[in-house]
Amino acid sequence: MQTFNRSIHPGWLIIAPLLVLVVTLYLGPIMNILWLSFTDPEPGLGNYAKLGESDALLRIVWTTVRICIVTTLFSVGLGYSIAYAMVHCDQRQKNYMLTLLLVSFWISILVRTFSWLMLLGRKGLVNGTLENIGLIAEPIAFMRNELGVLIGMIHYMIPYAVLPLLVSMQSIDTRIMDASRNLGASGSQSFLRIYLPLTLPGLVASTLLVFILSLGFYVTPAVLGGGKVLMVAEYISVQLLVTLKWGTAAMLAALMLFGVLAMLWLMSKFMKLSTVFGGTTR
Template identity: 50%
Template sequence: MPSQNDARAGWRPRHGTYWLIILPALAMLVFLYLVPLADVLVTSITDPKPGLDNYLLLFTSTSVQKTLLTTLRIAALTTFIALLLGYVVAYAMRAANSSQQRLMLFCVLLPFWISVLVRSFAWIALLSSRGPVNAGLMAWGLIDEPLPLVRNETGVLIGMVHVMLPYAVLTLYANMRGIDVRLVAAARSLGASRFQAFRMVFLPLTRPGLIGAGTLVFILSLGFYVTPALLGGGKVLMIAEYVAVQINDTLRWGLGTMLATTLMLSVLFALWALSRIIDVKRLFGA
């Protein structure tokens, strides 16, 4: 029986073919994304004058720091809530019978068809002080005064979790479907309680799904723009909007592109750090 290493060495020559199938996506990424992007990101060290002045703002400008912190806080909260809720839904979907599953899938896909723009206005209509949600809560006597559910950070979170939840559910569900249910059954037959079987067998198996969904949701959350602008009442500023303001309304492209570069490098660093903490191959699978 050959050792693992021998087997690997034996596979090597065939990797050429696999590199070949990586190529189309890689070529597109390089020529249609990285090259034009680099052309712009370079302005972060050339505009308004050559040098690292824009990057110094990371350490000196309270407004940049505040925006970064707000973005991190909201993205982290959104990711946490979306993963938690998404896990429950994906789990229930996996256990449901086929027709129930369809209905659940329909509910998950439903929000996709309502553009983020329209959804924001729908939330404003639903959650504002005179909207149906507050009216309902007051009619049931649960509250006396309308709750400030929108035009603040709460509103931004509700809106963002709503946008991100389908991504979390579908990614987790795709992962859970691939899990062999007999493993859980086996654990049960060996005397584990339902909860133990879940915690010791099922949960670890869904870890790639959780990491994949978490990465997806967190990175996407960092880039939110329309939802915070509308649901935050103008008082919740996230980094993507900050960058857009610098680029669209002012001539400070250097500042905007510096922030974009910083964001990009932080994400790359976070992915790298993640791959150190957990097994490299586990990050995306493999």
């Protein structure tokens, strides 16, 4: 018993239940999907070769990547501005802002997507109001195109972008900025050469986090894209639930998974991953 205790820490006993559950019921089938991408319908790299052969498939991947890049740029840019304002205003305003941010973070994705549906439709509130004021004669097509998908996704991703940035900005010693100004640097100089580099880890973490989350996003593109903007996640669901073809879907999932893992690895170079999530708890 003594030797057993020495070789295996008793703590592992209570780690085991969750670990076993995740390995058998989660990791197992994911490995199976990776395996399928090489074996279904026939062994080989056939599924991956389809990327080179089929224009449609390539277009879907490209649409996904493009939308993710634009979403990430906007969410992180706007998120940076929010985080900056939050760090640099008084405690009361900061608390209000944090509350609004977390409430929006917590509101169900379905509720939010539904709201955009009612706001952005041809007869939606936005078009209705613009027509009433006489700004536009014809309703603007906000939906069933990439614009709608982008609005919905950026709206969803901004809180995710803000939280890592906030953590990073809060750890900066404000006296550094004062020192830079005292030494004669202009406002923009000290921002660009001192502040921005100091927030770089947070910026990278927030960029990668938003990009990863956007890659597999399903709900908003499916609803606001209205079938016109086909992204990888929706394509996978159609393949599995309608046409029952595992091979292509597994290949796309494998690509997505490798992409995500590569980005996670990159991210871990800049930030402890748990702090990214931990930021949401306070």
